[in-house]
Every structure is written in structure tokens, then in C-alpha cells.
Amino acid sequence: MSVTIKDIAKLANVSHTTVSRALNDSPLIKEKTKKRILQLAEQLNYIPDYHAKNLVMQKSHTIGLFFTSMEKGTSSSFLVDAIRGVNKRIDVQYNLFVRGIDDYDDFSYINNKRFDGIILMSQSDKDNAFIYNIMQKDIPIVVLNRQVDDEAVMNIISNDKEGSYNAGKYFIDSGHQRLAIIEGIHGFKSTQQRRDGFLQALIDHAVPIHQEYLVQGNYEMHSGYEAMNKLLDLPEPPTGVFCSNDDMAIGAMNAVFERNLQVPADVSIIGFDDMESARYTNPSLTTIKRPIERISMAGMEAILTLIDGKEALPHKRSIDTELIIRKSVSERSG
Numbered sequence: 001m002s003v004t005i006k007d008i009a010k011l012a013n014v015s016h017t018t019v020s021r022a023l024n025d026s027p028l029i030k031e032k033t034k035k036r037i038l039q040l041a042e043q044l045n046y047i048p049d050y051h052a053k054n055l056v057m058q059k060s061h062t063i064g065l066f067f068t069s070m071e072k073g074t075s076s077s078f079l080v081d082a083i084r085g086v087n088k089r090i091d092v093q094y095n096l097f098v099r100g101i102d103d104y105d106d107f108s109y110i111n112n113k114r115f116d117g118i119i120l121m122s123q124s125d126k127d128n129a130f131i132y133n134i135m136q137k138d139i140p141i142v143v144l145n146r147q148v149d150d151e152a153v154m155n156i157i158s159n160d161k162e163g164s165y166n167a168g169k170y171f172i173d174s175g176h177q178r179l180a181i182i183e184g185i186h187g188f189k190s191t192q193q194r195r196d197g198f199l200q201a202l203i204d205h206a207v208p209i210h211q212e213y214l215v216q217g218n219y220e221m222h223s224g225y226e227a228m229n230k231l232l233d234l235p236e237p238p239t240g241v242f243c244s245n246d247d248m249a250i251g252a253m254n255a256v257f258e259r260n261l262q263v264p265a266d267v268s269i270i271g272f273d274d275m276e277s278a279r280y281t282n283p284s285l286t287t288i289k290r291p292i293e294r295i296s297m298a299g300m301e302a303i304l305t306l307i308d309g310k311e312a313l314p315h316k317r318s319i320d321t322e323l324i325i326r327k328s329v330s331e332r333s334g
Contacts, residue, residue: 003044011044012037062095063303064115066130068123070100073185073219075247077275078292082121082144085296091304107133115139117303121296122146123188140306144299145292146189147316154306155316156298160190160272161197163288163321164242167270168201170286170323171240175332176268180213180238182227182248194244194272213238217248224248228255232267239268239332246271246278246287253281253328264330274324283327290321 005023009016014033021029022037023046065086067074083098090096094116101120104110107130110118117140120127127146131153134141142154171179181198184191195214202209215230217223224243231237232255243249249271256267263269263283271278274289298317305311 003041003046005046008037008041008044008046012040060114060116061093062097062115063090063300064097064099064110064118065121066098066118067100067121068127068188069102070098071102073123073188074100075219075245075273075275077246077273077277081275081292082296085293086119086300088293089297089300089304101127101130110134110137110139112137112139117141117307119144119296119299119303122148123185123190125189126187140303142299142302142306144295151315153315154302154313156295156302156319157316158290158292158295158319158321160193160290160321161200163272163290163323164194164197164244165201166197166321166323167242167272167288168198168207169205170325170329171242171268171270172201172205172207174240174268174329176240177207178210178213178236178238178240179207180210180215180231180241182215182217182224182231182241182243182252184217184219184244184248186216191244194242198242217244219245219247221247221251221254224251225255226251228252228267232256232259232261237267239266240270240329241267242270242272244272246273246275246285249285249287249328250277250281253285264328268329268332270329274322278324279326281328286326286328287324288321289324291319295319 005016005019009019018029019037022034118134120141120143122143122145131141131143144156147157148155179202181195183195199209212234215227217227231241241252243252249269252269253263256263261267271285271287274287278285278287302313305313
């Protein structure tokens with residue numbers, strides 16, 4: 001039979017309230033008494049009844065990690081990096097619950113009895129309905145990956161626009177003038193940010209923007225493959241293609257190889273994310289490193305701080321991207 005607080009109280013000749021306070025590190029009892037109780041609890045191998053404790057404190061000890069969707073527009077590498085980052089910082093007393101917003105017809109299931117805090121890996125403005133529903137229920141929330149223009153929301157993002165700008169500039173510095181982009185899912189904030197950054201680089205360096213070089217994808221490998229085939233079918237294909245994520249870049253590479261063409265000799269390619277497989281493609285993929293794992297780690301640290309409620313946090317934190325130069329871009333004269 002397991003040891004209870006009442007057992008410890010009887011042996012220590014104190015009330016069970018005093019034992020409870022000692023186990024919860026309360027300042028309301030003397031240090032000497034606290035130390036004696038903790039030593040006794042350790043000797044008896046006391047295991048706290050977290051279920052009962054949670055009922056008293058009205059805590060679930062569960063943190064939710066939500067995505068806009070786990071089926072659409074969330075690559076396996078993105079998902080793994082996000083979960084890995086959160087898991088590196090989650091406190092051992094908490095359980096992690098992972099789900100897509102689009103799994104829910106309504107949000108009645110999501111309440112402050114089930115969740116102590118929520119981290120949202122947001123990809124679309126449509127997530128705002130979810131965000132404000134959570135805020136109305138007084139559940140601490142941190143939004144990652146997409147900027148939310150509300151100072152009441154703690155926001156941690158990467159600078160996708162700057163990263164995509166640097167991709168375009170690297171192409172231009174390498175001598176490319178015929179530049180295309182394979183975009184992500186229409187309506188996703190990341191899609192817009194990466195498009196804007198890339199095109200701004202072309203505008204700033206007086207490189208022509210051709211409408212036929214702006215091709216839609218959906219963040220999946222096959223969409224990159226299909227989009228690259230459209231570009232290669234043009235009378236004058238681009239010499240450089242920026243893909244809005246690495247999965248599409250890998251699909252685009254395969255489309256080039258199927259035409260008996262070479263990367264980067266015939267078509268140079270840059271991806272976005274720097275997923276683990278990017279360094280092992282042949283040639284290895286030049287890409288923009290978006291530190292999803294670091295963003296997720298920061299998100300977990302922030303939500304634990306908000307749950308604790310003892311420290312004020314800034315409204316927004318931005319984590320820089322990085323251009324990772326490998327072997328998928330060649331020097332050209334035009």
C-alpha cells in the first residue's frame with residue numbers, strides 16, 4: 001500500500017496541512033520542519049497523487065501543441081522539428097498534447113480544465129478564431145511561426161521575408177537574371193512572406209519579374225515536381241528557382257533530373273527550412289535555415305513562464321534565418 005500525506009503527518013507528529021505545505025515548498029512553515037518532512041517523505045518513498053493535486057489546484061498538467069493542420073501544408077520535417085524543440089524544454093510534470101486545429105468542428109472541448117497552456121504553430125490568418133477563443137477562456141497561449149498584430153498575444157516568429165530576400169540576392173550575386181519562385185499554399189502567411197521577400201530582392205536589384213515564373217505549389221514534394229515541370233516547359237525556362245520549402249525543392253530537383261538536365265549546371269535551386277535531408281541531396285541543397293526547433297524551444301519556455309505568471313514577457317520575439325550555402329547554385333553570366 002502506498003504512503004499517504006496522513007502517514008507522513010502521523011510519523012512527523014504534525015498536521016497533514018503542514019505536510020502538504022512542506023511538499024509544495026510553502027514559505028508558511030519553518031525551514032527546519034520542512035526539511036524534516038521532506039527527509040521523511042524520501043525515506044518512505046512517498047509518491048504524490050498528482051490526480052488529486054490537480055483536482056485541488058484545478059490544473060491539468062497538460063500543454064497543447066496545435067498546428068493549423070497536420071495534414072495540409074505541414075511537412076514531416078517541420079512537424080518533427082517543432083515537436084523536438086517543445087520536448088526539449090517541457091517540464092517533466094507536464095504532458096504534451098499534439099493536434100491540428102482543422103480536426104475540430106468547434107472548440108468546446110478546449111478549455112482551461114483540459115489545458116494549462118497552449119502553443120500554436122500558426123500558418124494562416126484563419127487561426128485567429130482559434131486564438132481569440134483560447135484567450136476568452138483565459139488559457140495562456142503563445143503563437144509561433146506567424147505574426148499576430150495584437151499586443152495581448154505572445155508571438156515568436158522567424159524572419160521569413162528577410163530569409164527569402166537573401167535567397168533572391170544570392171541568386172543575383174551568382175549572376176542569375178531569369179529567376180522563378182515555387183510558392184507554398186495560397187493564404188498561408190509563410191507563403192506571402194517568402195514571396196514578398198524574394199520579389200523584393202528582384203525589385204531592389206532591377207531584375208525583371210515575369211508572371212510565368214511565379215508558380216503555385218502546396219509545400220509537398222510532388223507539387224514542387226509539377227511546378228518545376230511547368231517552368232521547364234516554358235520557351236525560356238528560368239536559370240534559378242527559389243522553392244518555398246525544402247520538400248518542394250527536392251521534388252523540383254527530380255523534375256530536372258528526369259529531363260536529363262543537371263542541378264546546378266542547367267537549373268540552380270534554393271530551398272527554405274534546412275531540413276535534415278537537405279545536406280544529403282545530390283547536389284546538396286542550398287537553403288534558408290529557419291530555426292523551427294529553436295522557435296519551438298522558445299515557445300515552450302514562454303508558455304511555462306506565462307503559466308507560472310511571475311514574469312512579464314515581450315509581445316514579440318523574432319529569430320533570424322540563415323542562408324546555408326551548399327552546391328545547388330552555380331555561377332552564371334545571365
